[in-house]
Amino acid sequence: MLTDYHVHLRPDDRDATAARHFTAANAERYAEVAAERGIGALGVSEHVHRFRQALEVWRHPFWVENAIDDLDGYCSFVREETELRLGIEADFVPGREDRMANLLARCEWDYVIGSVHFLRDAAVDMEGDFDVWRSSDPERVWTRYFEWLGEAARTGLFDILAHPDLVKVWGRERPLPAGDLRRFYDRAMDGIADSDVAIEVSTAGLRKPVGEIYPAPAFLEMCVEAGRPVALSSDAHSPDELGHGYEQAVDLLESIGVERIAVFDRRQRTLEPLG
Numbered sequence: 207m208l209t210d211y212h213v214h215l216r217p218d219d220r221d222a223t224a225a226r227h228f229t230a231a232n233a234e235r236y237a238e239v240a241a242e243r244g245i246g247a248l249g250v251s252e253h254v255h256r257f258r259q260a261l262e263v264w265r266h267p268f269w270v271e272n273a274i275d276d277l278d279g280y281c282s283f284v285r286e287e288t289e290l291r292l293g294i295e296a297d298f299v300p301g302r303e304d305r306m307a308n309l310l311a312r313c314e315w316d317y318v319i320g321s322v323h324f325l326r327d328a329a330v331d332m333e334g335d336f337d338v339w340r341s342s343d344p345e346r347v348w349t350r351y352f353e354w355l356g357e358a359a360r361t362g363l364f365d366i367l368a369h370p371d372l373v374k375v376w377g378r379e380r381p382l383p384a385g386d387l388r389r390f391y392d393r394a395m396d397g398i399a400d401s402d403v404a405i406e407v408s409t410a411g412l413r414k415p416v417g418e419i420y421p422a423p424a425f426l427e428m429c430v431e432a433g434r435p436v437a438l439s440s441d442a443h444s445p446d447e448l449g450h451g452y453e454q455a456v457d458l459l460e461s462i463g464v465e466r467i468a469v470f471d472r473r474q475r476t477l478e479p480l481g
């Protein structure tokens with residue numbers, strides 16, 4: 207089995223509208239490419255911040271700008287007009303867990319993907335006004351990032367923990383901490399070990415400046431040792447990105463001894479043989 211669950215039906219720009227991309231024809235394009243590439247389970251996970259109901263959770267200026275679409279319309283579109291699994295990519299917003307739980311209760315998901323993009327008001331993966339790297343030193347950013355990742359796992363809100371070391375996204379284009387990075391991974395491990403979350407292996411990092419799979423092998427090993435299952439995704443934002451770099455991901459998983467991957471149906475997880 208190969209899966210692709212962390213998938214967006216459109217690019218991240220605001221002018222990629224729901225009207226144009228939440229269509230049966232667009233979903234069919236994704237399904238066709240997935241079938242060609244041997245991906246047996248395909249689902250979508252639009253960003254929570256693109257739905258106006260997300261403003262009940264958080265009113266970050268970036269969310270206010272982007273929260274245009276109707277969440278219920280997205281859910282009924284996926285369920286009624288496509289064969290895709292229904293997911294969402296939701297942010298961990300500390301202190302807003304109850305509000306996020308209320309938002310997530312509106313739909314019957316196959317899975318909820320949890321992401322840490324923001325550390326307070328600044329984002330680790332965004333250029334411009336909200337770029338955390340405009341002022342912070344890498345030791346502090348990496349420490350906080352992994353602390354929050356562990357807290358995100360511990361909330362129990364999420365079935366899958368997305369791109370688990372996203373903080374490395376820029377590679378050498380931003381300050382990097384020196385030495386053995388496991389001291390940061392350790393910050394997340396208590397929360398991850400205490401949770402029931404699946405760890406995403408995402409090939410999206412191969413398309414980013416860092417040029418690596420998320421997470422780093424050492425971090426993935428720690429998660430697997432803690433008993434966490436793995437969910438495989440590409441974070442595609444267009445059909446041609448589906449399954450991107452999967453040979454490399456499968457090699458990584460095999461090298462760590464992962465033989466089965468997580469499959470989701472109405473938030474029930476089972477494990478299927480990888481490959």
Ligand SMILES: [Zn+2]
Nearest residue numbers: 295321368369
């Ligand atoms: Zn993300």
Ligand SMILES: [Zn+2]
Nearest residue numbers: 212214295441
């Ligand atoms: Zn994503």
